[in-house]
Amino acid sequence: MWDTLKARAAEVADRAILDLFDADRADDFAVQTQFMRFDYAKTNIDAGTRETLLALADRAGVAQRRDAMFAGAQINETEGRAVLHTALRNLDGGPVMVDGVDVMPEVLATLDRMEAYAREVRASAITDVVNIGIGGSDLGPAMAVQALSPYRDGPRCHFVSNVDGAHIADVLRDLDAKTTLVIVASKTFTTIETMTNARTARAWMADHGGDPAAQFAALSTSEEKTAAFGIPPERVFGFEDWVGGRYSMWGPIGLSLMLAIGPDGFRAFLRGGQEMDRHFCAAEGAENMPLMLALVGMWHRQVCGYATRAVLPYDQRLGQLPAYLQQLEMESNGKSVGMDGQPLSVDSGPVVWGAPGTNGQHAFYQLIHQGTSVIPCEFMVACEGHEADLRHHHDLLIANCFAQSEALLRGRSLDEARSKVADKFEGAELERQAAHRVFAGNRPSTTLIYPKLDPFTLGQIIALYEHRVFVEGVILGINSYDQWGVELGKELATALQPVVEGTAPATGKDGSTQALVDYLHRHRG
Ligand code: F6P
Numbered sequence: 414m415w416d417t418l419k420a421r422a423a424e425v426a427d428r429a430i431l432d433l434f435d436a437d438r439a440d441d442f443a444v445q446t447q448f449m450r451f452d453y454a455k456t457n458i459d460a461g462t463r464e465t466l467l468a469l470a471d472r473a474g475v476a477q478r479r480d481a482m483f484a485g486a487q488i489n490e491t492e493g494r495a496v497l498h499t500a501l502r503n504l505d506g507g508p509v510m511v512d513g514v515d516v517m518p519e520v521l522a523t524l525d526r527m528e529a530y531a532r533e534v535r536a537s538a539i540t541d542v543v544n545i546g547i548g549g550s551d552l553g554p555a556m557a558v559q560a561l562s563p564y565r566d567g568p569r570c571h572f573v574s575n576v577d578g579a580h581i582a583d584v585l586r587d588l589d590a591k592t593t594l595v596i597v598a599s600k601t602f603t604t605i606e607t608m609t610n611a612r613t614a615r616a617w618m619a620d621h622g623g624d625p626a627a628q629f630a631a632l633s634t635s636e637e638k639t640a641a642f643g644i645p646p647e648r649v650f651g652f653e654d655w656v657g658g659r660y661s662m663w664g665p666i667g668l669s670l671m672l673a674i675g676p677d678g679f680r681a682f683l684r685g686g687q688e689m690d691r692h693f694c695a696a697e698g699a700e701n702m703p704l705m706l707a708l709v710g711m712w713h714r715q716v717c718g719y720a721t722r723a724v725l726p727y728d729q730r731l732g733q734l735p736a737y738l739q740q741l742e743m744e745s746n747g748k749s750v751g752m753d754g755q756p757l758s759v760d761s762g763p764v765v766w767g768a769p770g771t772n773g774q775h776a777f778y779q780l781i782h783q784g785t786s787v788i789p790c791e792f793m794v795a796c797e798g799h800e801a802d803l804r805h806h807h808d809l810l811i812a813n814c815f816a817q818s819e820a821l822l823r824g825r826s827l828d829e830a831r832s833k834v835a836d837k838f839e840g841a842e843l844e845r846q847a848a849h850r851v852f853a854g855n856r857p858s859t860t861l862i863y864p865k866l867d868p869f870t871l872g873q874i875i876a877l878y879e880h881r882v883f884v885e886g887v888i889l890g891i892n893s894y895d896q897w898g899v900e901l902g903k904e905l906a907t908a909l910q911p912v913v914e915g916t917a918p919a920t921g922k923d924g925s926t927q928a929l930v931d932y933l934h935r936h937r938g
Contacts, residue, residue: 489894501663502686546598553662556733590623602638685872703880724767727814735767824854
């Protein structure tokens with residue numbers, strides 16, 4: 414089927430997407446739920462291609478695999494685990510069984526405990542919360558706290574992730590240790606960056622008049638390790654190993670978000686995720702938003718061969734969404750072998766990158782419009798902003814968002830470029846100047862449009878992207894839920910630490926690493 418799709422892509426590569434538009438295309442090549450619309454009409458996908466893509470998903474068994482995931486099967490086969498972050502937002506969806514046990518009573522009890530604790534903290538003298546975590550224990554809550562800042566009515570939340578001392582130093586510098594709560598967020602409670610930062614924060618608090626025994630909480634699967642760190646069980650919020658790190662913001666790892674926007678806001682966020690789960694499980698074929706988002710992505714990456722995809726939220730508060738999606742998508746689907754250990758026959762997931770519009774327009778869009786590589790763009794925008802008195806800003810924002818996808822679609826021909834500058838140049842100089850003003854156009858983009866970036870909508874957007882990753886993983890035949898690719902660097906860093914400290918020789922290292930160590934030792938104080 415890949416061959417059929419690739420042959421089709423070659424056949425239609427030069428046709429104008431604009432010519433595909435008839436009276437129905439805009440609606441036919443969009444998925445609309447009660448709450449948002451995903452438009453993929455500005456891509457080179459036609460009805461026949463879509464049918465083949467849907468058949469690909471069918472043949473891969475996406476629907477069966479989806480049902481297995483929701484039913485608690487061990488679809489994370491390399492680690493022998495279920496994949497059930499969906500249970501964390503299953504507020505009223507009935508039992509979820511893992512190994513014959515319904516996990517929902519425990520999930521809901523933990524949510525209740527988080528809410529009681531959040532109410533207590535929000536009513537206390539705590540003014541600031543520092544979430545110490547990295548990867549999935551940082552990116553989700555950090556992204557969401559920023560995204561939902563208009564809803565914040567609790568303490569200010571800060572995030573420390575990097576082991577670079579600059580990060581924690583800059584965050585703690587402005588805080589009062591007596592009114593700061595530190596949350597140590599780590600699924601494993603062994604991650605070197607997080608544990609190093611947690612110890613530094615504990616020493617800072619003790620030195621600055623705070624009480625680490627009372628002002629630390631932990632979010633982890635390991636009760637033993639949180640106890641060993643000195644955090645009492647009543648301030649430990651646990652979860653199970655069937656919640657992957659990059660899928661964990663729906664449970665205890667979301668505590669900072671709950672503290673910021675309150676338990677009701679957090680529940681609205683969960684309800685948004687649950688709404689997308691329901692849609693994903695019920696909507697058929699081309700009506701299914703995560704399925705179509707995934708298939709459009711696979712058409713661009715695995716079929717057309719476009720190596721990267723830009724995520725371009727016209728929503729300043731989604732500024733951290735690209736970084737969040739980088740982990741979600743690239744840690745999940747950046748794999749070279751299938752579930753069976755055999756090499757993939759097609760490319761793995763794309764490089765995901767991006768930044769909010771309109772800022773990106775004044776930075777990297779030049780390359781998107783006129784560079785030699787095609788970069789499919791995913792635009793997203795809210796119909797309404799939160800700043801009612803700044804409506805004209807929002808109108809401008811939306812106009813820019815729509816204009817960019819239109820520009821990518823239409824481009825500008827040589828004739829049009831010539832007429833733009835015909836009053837300034839003539840002859841050979843006119844030709845030369847006009848060539849610089851040509852836009853190839855015919856560059857694919859999609860747009861996700863939603864009413865307003867509130868907790869419910871954000872929950873839907875995040876669950877939409879999670880399910881897209883799932884669909885892509887099933888079609889590729891990979892395990893989207895392990896991350897062995899991060900291990901080697903961790904092991905080598907541990908081995909290099911004494912070499913850097915100067916207590917072990919760099920013998921056995923490659924010449925480049927030895928020379929770097931040598932330079933380091935000669936140039937540090
Ligand atoms: O190194 C990668 C990783 O394991 C991610 O998958 C995870 O989100 C992150 O590190 C943090 O892990 P933990 O929550 O266990 O500290």
